[in-house]
Amino acid sequence: MGLGGISPVAQFLIAQKNEVQTAADSVKGDSTAKRMVADFQQKAPSITTADQLMNDYSANQVVLQAYNLGALASQQAVERALLTQDPTSSSSLAQTSQNASWLAFADAFASMGAGNGTASSTPFTSDMITSTLGSYEQRHYETSDAQQKNGVGDALYFTRKMQSGKVKTVDDLMADSTLLRVAEVVSGYDPDQFGVLDFDQQKRIISSKVDLTQLTKPESIQRYAEQYLTQIQMHPSYNSDDKPASMIDLFGGDDGGDGILSLFGGSDSGSSSSGLF
Structure with a gap:
């Protein structure tokens, strides 16, 4: 369907109607993504260690993108800590960071973390493989150039x-x-200007501007996503390639450095970061 001339909000509403199938089709039409999915499906059932996952580019990319943690591909010290530490431990990075995205990722691989990076059996059950692939396909679609151009991909992700x-x-x-x-x-x-603020400043501003109690009903969430698209349409400069700073950036950005990990002796050497905080 040609979408030329259609507003971002209208594109968003159209995309919402059948995102799951459209996302699956988008992967099938991308040779690189299609190959990565095939590799993941073949290898995942035999992965039982953090090293196996992290050393397999395709499998690791599929998993990280499924959890919207693509930045961790260049932050191996963080990823390794999440995969080799028991996420229920109060001293684990997943717990001490107070980062919900990291905790969700660590929880998914808790069997590895409980075994210091080795699970007695693969965490990739058939259900987990299906769920991971579904999330990967949606993120692949939402982060495609076509969906990022007018902010539609971000609105889709925010809503779900x-x-x-x-x-x-x-x-x-x-x-x-x-x-x-x-x-x-x-x-x-x-976002570019907001991203240069430190975390405490960002948190104070967001806390005063966002009432999460109002973002619990589907219709409220939908309106908020549409507000985002309207703002992007009014301010095209907001939709640049530069992404805002987040807690992920504070603990290490995409430049290959370890960010705050380096202040605590963390590195990509594979050592545990359980005493980080």
């Missing part, structure tokens, strides 16, 4: 993530760079 009921606090929202971006724009801020 908020409707999951898992975002309960400002910290939960700020732990996800895409959710944070939507909140910044709806609050009237340029």
Whole structure:
């Protein structure tokens, strides 16, 4: 369907109608993504260790993108800590970081974490493989150039993530760079300018601007996503390639450095970061 001349909000409403199938089709039409999915499906059932997952590019990319944690591909110290530490431990990075996205990821691989990076059996059950692939396909679609151009991909992600009921606090929202971006724009801020503020400043502003109690009903979440798209249409400069700073960036950005991990002796050497905080 040609979407030329259709407003971002209208494109968003159209895309929502059958996103799951459209996302699956988008992967089938992308040779690289299609190959990565096939590799993941073949290898996942035999993956039982953090090293196996992290050393397999395709499998790791599919998993990280499914959890909207693509930035961790260049932050191996963080990813390794999440996969090799028991997420129920009060000293684990997943717990001490207060990062909901990291905790969800660590929880999914808790059997690895409980075994210091080795699970007695693969965490990739048939249900988990299906769920991971579904999330990967949706993120692949939502982050495609066509869906990012007018902010539609971010609006799609924001809507389904908020409707999951898992975002309960400002910290939960700020732990996800895409959710944070939507909140910044709806609050009237340029993401690039907002991103240069330190975390405490960002949190104070977002806490005063976003009432999460009002973002519990589907219709309220839908309106918020549409507000985001309207703001993007009014301020095209907000929709640049530069993404806002998030808790992920504070603990290490995409430049290959370890961010705050380096202050605590963390590195990509594979050592545990259980004493980080």
